[in-house]
Amino acid sequence: MQLISLVVSKSTTNEIIRKITFNPKGLSLIVDETNKVSSGSNIGKTTAVKIIDLCLGAKSVSSLYKEKDTGENVIVGEFLEKNKVVAELTCRIDGKTHVFKRALYKNGKSLIDGEPIRSATEYRSDLNKIIFNNLNDKPSFRQLVSKFIRLENANEAALLKFLGTYTNNYEYQAIYEYLFGIDESKSENIDIISLNESIDKDIEAIYRKNGVASVREFETKIGLMKEEVEKFRKSYSEVTVIEDYETKIRENQSVLSDLKKLEAEYSKINLKQELMKEKIRKEEEKIFAVDTKILRQIYEKTELVLDKQLCDFEELEKFHNGMINKRIAMLQTTLNELETESKIIYDELQKLQKVYEKNYVSFNVELKDKFEEKYNDYAINKIKLENFINDYNYIIEKFQEKENNLSKKVEKNNDKTKKGKIEERLSHYFKELTSKIIGEPFAIVLNEDSDEDAFPVKIIGMNGKPGTGIKKAMITCFDLAHINLIIEMKYHMPVFAIHDKMENIDLKELAGIISEARNFEGQYIFPILSDRIDLMGIKEEEVVLRLSANDKFFRI
Known part of the structure; x- marks a missing residue:
């Protein structure tokens, strides 16, 4: 051309x-x-x-x-x-x-x-x-x-x-x-080679997915997995109930009852603390917190009108606030006693909760996990084996497909x-x-x-x-x-x-x-x-x- x-x-x-x-x-x-x-x-x-x-x-x-x-x-x-x-x-x-x-x-x-x-x-x-x-x-x-x-x-x-x-x-x-x-x-x-190259990529991806590098490795791994699945099936079927299960349940029910009583007592004393704090707040509001100059002017005018000797203003103010502070001090003492008692109950409550978790919750989780562990081991490995076998069969089909393609070259x-x-x-x-x-x-x-x-x-x-x-x-x-x-x-x-x-x-x-x-x-x-x-x-x-x-x- x-x-x-x-x-x-x-x-x-x-x-x-x-x-x-x-x-x-x-x-x-x-x-x-x-x-x-x-x-x-x-x-x-x-x-x-x-x-x-x-x-x-x-x-x-x-x-x-x-x-x-x-x-x-x-x-x-x-x-x-x-x-x-x-x-x-x-x-x-x-x-x-x-x-x-x-x-x-x-x-x-x-x-x-x-x-x-x-x-x-x-x-x-x-x-x-x-x-x-x-x-x-x-x-x-x-x-x-x-x-x-x-x-x-x-x-x-x-x-x-x-x-x-x-x-x-x-x-x-x-x-x-x-x-x-x-x-x-x-x-x-070209088309046949390209098609087989695509198949090779699929095969390689399946190999990588299953951690093998050849059909022979695939077959060996399937044999090992079958043995493992049978072992898990047998282990699951032989799981038995713990002998002292009922005794532990009764013991922990008693602990739970004590725990609920203590929780009620703890809630009650916390409520008392809140009420006491509210009383202290209201008493504190009664303390003079206004401009004493204005009160003094009113006080002096009243003294002139009455034409009579009154208590000195400072003495009156001191007396009023003194009474309030005494009541606050008494209330604060009671509050301190309640807080101390609350802490003691809280500590006891924490100890009892730990006993309960150890003797009941942990026991039941352990028992439940024992069943689930054995069953999950069996179920997961059974599914894994099935998927592995499916991938193996897919590989065999792909190799056959490659052979069929090569026969057309x-x-x-x-x-x-x-x-x-x-x-x-x-x-x-x-x-x-x-x-x-x-x-x-x-x-x-x-x-x-x-x-x-x-x-x-x-x-x-x-x-x-x-x-x-x-x-x-x-x-x-x-x-x-x-x-x-x-x-x-x-x-x-x-x-x-x-x-x-x-x-x-x-x-x-x-x-x-x-x-x-x-x-x-x-x-x-x-x-x-x-x-x-x-x-x-x-x-x-x-x-x-x-x-x-x-x-x-x-x-x-």
């Missing part, structure tokens, strides 16, 4: 917004002409790549105007919706021209060669047949084509795991074996000679590219078929694994080497690589990439900053799109 052109237009007026014609081989560059003062972001470099991806089945058109970091560009979103903007990607596959049309607004239609497609699922399925000649849709079209179009994932961590780290190794095995043309049968077993084409040849050719191209672009040769190694849990591809260098500083250039080497293999082996696959986020790559490595891409039989599309064009000696015909702050992709 070779890209011919991308046309973006307004379906309301048929006005063409952008037309990009790709070079049939070598470089097709998108140039950012913003200067160092103005920002090169949001001019549409990534937009151009995203539209190609949308024409090839990417999920949502909202990616054109929504970003995780910057939020939503309302102007672009409204422009696409108002003008019903559409994109047409024209390609050449096996000498035949195909046009993939995608609406860039919500709920728009998709067409393949002029024929409307009913759903996004059908659109991707048809693309899988046309572009990869993949009739069973395993691996999925988006899993395969993402290897050729690297957007946000075109970073150092996505060198080999281009679908992200959440994709399982067995899925990557099927994808890479398909992309490298080694074997297609493995892809047909397609036999893998184990042609080691073919695999060895593909590894040799792929590694050959990769070593050439890494030597010229990075300055150090690296090789590609494919994992052994017997290691089903391993990642399918490894990159080996003379000094170990590649460092993070060269991985961006390594992505280019890896993808171009793969396309060289596709061209040599005449696989029914794309022969283009589209990379985004390449602006900050090292100049030395960028020079090597451009030099090698000029001799590349496939198509290599990526953005470049204008200030690097002169440094790299970029030719005008190698530029397929120029964008700037004054001429953004949608021209708005």
